[in-house]
Amino acid sequence: AQSVTQLGSHVSVSEGALVLLRCNYSSSVPPYLFWYVQYPNQGLQLLLKYTSAATLVKGINGFEAEFKKSETSFHLTKPSAHMRDAAEYFCAVSVRQAGTALIFGKGTTLSVSS
Amino acid sequence: DAGVTQSPTHLIKTRGQQVTLRCSPKSGHDTVSWYQQALGQGPQFIFQYYEEEERQRGNFPDRFSGHQFPNYSSELNVNALLLGDSALYLCASSLGVNTEAFFGQGTRLTVV
Numbered sequence: 249a250q251s252v253t254q255l256g257s258h259v260s261v262s263e264g265a266l267v268l269l270r271c272n273y274s275s276s277v278p279p280y281l282f283w284y285v286q287y288p289n290q291g292l293q294l295l296l297k298y299t300s301a302a303t304l305v306k307g308i309n310g311f312e313a314e315f316k317k318s319e320t321s322f323h324l325t326k327p328s329a330h331m332r333d334a335a336e337y338f339c340a341v342s343v344r345q346a347g348t349a350l351i352f353g354k355g356t357t358l359s360v361s362s
Numbered sequence: 363d364a365g366v367t368q369s370p371t372h373l374i375k376t377r378g379q380q381v382t383l384r385c386s387p388k389s390g391h392d393t394v395s396w397y398q399q400a401l402g403q404g405p406q407f408i409f410q411y412y413e414e415e416e417r418q419r420g421n422f423p424d425r426f427s428g429h430q431f432p433n434y435s436s437e438l439n440v441n442a443l444l445l446g447d448s449a450l451y452l453c454a455s456s457l458g459v460n461t462e463a464f465f466g467q468g469t470r471l472t473v474v
Contacts, residue, residue: 252404284465291366291452291465292405338404349395349418350463352404 250275250341254353262361267311267326269356271339274320279341281322282350283313286336295337298322309333334360364389366455366466374472375443383438383469387455394436395463396428397452405452411436412459440471448473 255270273279280299284292296307303315313324322339336357340350367386375381387394393412397405407420411430425441434455440447450470454463 254404289467291467292454293465294462297462340404349407349410349420349459350397350405351407352397354402354404 250277250279250343250351252339252341252351252353254337254339254356256356257354258357258359260359260361261329263331264328267324267329267333267358269324269337269339269358271313271322271324271353272320273322273339273341275341275343277343280343281313281315282340282342283307283311283322283324284338284340284352286338286355288335292338295324329358329360331360331362334358366391366453366464368451368453368466368469370469371467372470372472374474377443377445377473379443380439380441381443381471383440383451383453383471385436385438385453385455385466387434387436387453388464391455391457391464392434393456393459394430394434395454395456396436396438397454398422399450399452399468400446401449408438410459417459443473445473447471 251274253272282297283295296305298315306312338355339353369384395410396408399405409419414430427439430436450468452468453466456463
């Protein structure tokens with residue numbers, strides 16, 4: 249069985265500050281891990297994905313995440329937040345590299361203040 | 363490329379009624395997955411259709427059923443609607459089950 253836990257339902261940062269969104273996973277098989285972003289009234293957009301090729305994954309919009317097997321974590325970071333980064337972020341796990349039949353966390357709302 | 367399109371964007375139904383939601387996959391895609399996203403929650407996998415057959419199913423009751431047509435478009439049907447079925451329903455398409463899934467903007471269903 250697989251599951252994802254996102255720590256912190258709401259994260260607030262100032263523009264230019266470091267963004268850190270936490271995700272821990274549980275999986276009985278080697279996992280494929282994903283981060284998605286959802287803007288208001290829109291669907292989900294893939295930010296990045298871990299498929300075992302490299303533990304540090306770079307995604308779109310300056311985001312990156314590091315897979316740490318020993319900590320069962322896949323935290324999302326961005327060195328400098330922009331106002332446009334304010335959105336809902338979801339961590340997800342799948343048994344498939346492509347990320348179909350995803351199991352999502354409950355999400356973290358990122359607020360960015362000027 | 364129109365991407366994944368879903369219809370309608372919003373609808374309101376009464377408890378006990380039945381509803382059909384529609385999804386047209388991204389051009390070239392042949393696999394469709396459906397998710398339910400309740401307010402304040404992450405999406406939950408309902409089922410996936412490939413080659414007109416349900417290939418995988420999440421933990422949803424039989425009131426939730428689907429169909430995939432020869433042109434790869436898909437429908438999600440929900441019978442005997444409950445208040446708890448109120449949610450954003452997301453459709454995602456991919457080429458087979460081993461390529462990246464692209465999401466539509468969803469259908470907001472409100473059950474009153």
